[in-house]
Amino acid sequence: MTETNSETYHPAALEPAMQALWSSARLHRAERGTGESYYCLSMFPYPSGRLHMGHMRNYTICDVMSRFQLMQGRRVLQPMGWDAFGLPAENAAMANGVPPAEWTRSNIAHMRGQLKSLGFAIDWDREIATCNADYYRWNQWFFLRLLERGIAYQKTGTVNWDPVDQTVLANEQVVDGRGWRTGALVEKREIPMYYLRITDYAQELLDSLAQLDGWPERVKAMQANWIGRSEGAEIAFACADQVIRVFTTRPDTLMGATFMAVAAEHPLARRAAESNPDLAEFIRECQQGGVSEADIATQEKRGMDTGLKAIHPLTGDELPVWIANYVLMGYGEGAIMAVPAHDERDFEFALKYDLPIRQVISLPDGQVYDDRHWHEAYAAKDGELVNSGNYTGLSCSDGFAAIVGDLEAKGAGQARVQFRLRDWGISRQRYWGCPIPIIHCKACGAVPVPEQDLPVRLPEDLVPDGSGNPLNRCEAFLNVPCPKCGQPARRETDTMDTFVDSSWYFLRYTCPDNDQAMVDERTSEWMPVDQYVGGIEHAILHLLYARFWTKLMRDEGLIDIDEPFRRLLTQGMVLAETYYREDAAGRRTWFNPSEVEVRRDAKGGVDSAVLIADGEPVTPGGVEKMAKSKNNGVDPQALVDQYGADTVRLFSMFAAPPEQSLEWSDAGVEGAWRFLRRLWSGVHRHVAGGLPRSALDAQALGDPGRELRRVLHETIAKVSDDYARRLTFNTAIAAVMECCNRLARFEPSDDNDRALVQECWTSLVRLIAPVTPHVAEALWRKLGGAESVFEAGWPGVDESALARQTVTMVVQVNGKVRGRIEVVPGSAREEVEAQARAEDNVARFIDSKTVRKVIVVPDKLVNIVVG
């Protein structure tokens, strides 16, 4: 243990030594210990090649919580694995010609090594990778059960189609409506896909948000809005020999409907286009551009009259039927009744195409309806019905009920609940994913692969080239006899959405070695996850799918929980300053912060920034998320090599609370490094004087000692609360630093004082141990600890140490601070007031004025109101 005896701090030698110690004591194995279980989970990484700062931050947060719980005596499971399927591996294959399997596996090997060097208390025996058949076979197995239950089904869906590469594009591969590689205008295409009926679970997914006390309110709000439950009515409008069904949340405004609008993909639109080339052309135009909601919502509203007329179910009036690009086929019925007077989108459309606007809801007193300009109030539901025949005079809610009642009586409508949530399309026209276990037979149709033939293995030697899924050209994969009739048949070549992989990996960590079952009895021992940690960018999709999948597995009788994650912490992003130079054509070259030197003015403000290489200025481009495109990524490995893992961990926990974005600063890392060096030398100086001979007698301490001990125990109380309840590791670290600063100023005068210093160091080392485990382990042993600091227990608060002789109270006059007084805690109001008024500066401000009121907040503040 020479590493711990060195007088100066050398993390490069120390950290591997401490890691070896933990490893041989099997400290990270989840099975060890007898305490209550604690499952602490990070969102598993996509193996992109190197660990980036976002990973580093995520896993440090999780490790701090795991180690804190370990020190509380709990049996901790902190696993790690790889979200190993997905698009980047295919892109890398196109760039380098390396098969995605090879690229992915070598990335995993490298990143595993990086994670190990950071000293995370991970149980590596449970590592999983979703690209391994022993994992994804259970995707396939469960998919077949869902197919049997009717939860999985086939229908057509809309995708982005690149007409040049003849391939389906992901939304991120569509840039300004064009394919990223070819630049061709992207088209929408309808293709058959497999879907999961998440809408069957919409109500439950919404209702059970209420039991997720440990989730941030904002995430629950985002999920609730995403599910988007709305109560309204389904209304049928006759149109020639057809019926147009619409869903509306405002049946009370039915008397204000002046036209109908259908999506370009609506069957009625297609029929109308058959005999009208202009309409067909318009539909073709609507088919251009991307499929993403943001694209559709921001495009200019456009429409065309079909010439068809729908019949208003109550008045019998004829309403023109338009095709409109703001009506979505995927929501409701793909058609709407337009009430331009009371819906902003319909209003805008009516103005543009000069369609009638008919006000049917009254406005607040004095307001007159202006049919040229939209006002928020037009969409309100607190007026009463006007211009509405029999319904005139009713409130909106009474009108809602009366109109729905009449529609029901006529068989033309009914009340209905509609969700914004759509069924989950899981088919991807890509190679690097889990094969969908289906065989297409000319005679028998889509036939599920029999269970005994699972897994359907993905061939690992293919290299995508950008022109569609290479599985389509892989005869060895494609050709297979039909399981039903034995005739030659063809495998499905679509693979599963990677969100399928990430929807249950946390269950598999509990039993990764089971090759007979997806999950087993160990799963219920650990689940639900006690603490889940991951990026806020996953607040909706991943977390919703994981909740859904958990309910599916529950309903298959595989697990017995309703919700997978008890507590959720959504960490913020890691940002860094950007620097660039612009050439004559306006093209920007981005420089990494490590290549730039910042010059400061006399006050410490940024004066200029220059490129170290040539000394010429660069332009600061603002603080942005670390990304390749802005070349502002800071490599954690370089910093770990320079300062050691503990310093990097300390700074990333200190610079911001976990939920907020974190701005990276190399200068800040220096500060963390200095603190650890001070901690190291402080303990060594204390131990060099010999450990104290006798136990601490707190009663015998002098005033400075008693004061220090009060600060220590206040610190223990605060830090414990910060770790356990507030999850603000930045303030916990600040409190430890503050206490260390106090301790450094304390001069022990006898052996009892030295016993106090011993109490301080042994406490502080344990308080910081979750954040900087290697340093803490070494110092703990230096201070005489026989076992690991993580087995040493957590320091307790001595309530008697917290008592104060006096407290400082602030004295305000009319809310402005004018002085301070020292009082005995719990002093009576009158006494405090008298003392406050006697204070010189306070008396000056009261002067001859009349005291109107005196507010006393015990032991804190006095406010004297004069006038």
Next chain:
RNA sequence: GCCGGGGUGGCGGAACUGGUAGACGCGCCGGACUCAAAAUCCGGUUCUGGCAACAGAGUGCGGGUUCGAUUCCCGCCCCCGGCACCA
């Protein structure tokens, strides 16, 4: 466009339940040590005025409630995350 979040010194942030705005760290300024530098240590550091005591202003902008507002309410501006095939 829709949903969610954020804005506090030169910088990252703190102020937990409406009660001292700026803890802790960085940077900067001054000092000690040194032949010198680095490292380290000590002191100062919201802005304006003042030698100082102290005073005035101040938490994105504009208003409001309150003895008292970074915190609560109303209206705006800017930045960030998500929008169903990036993960």
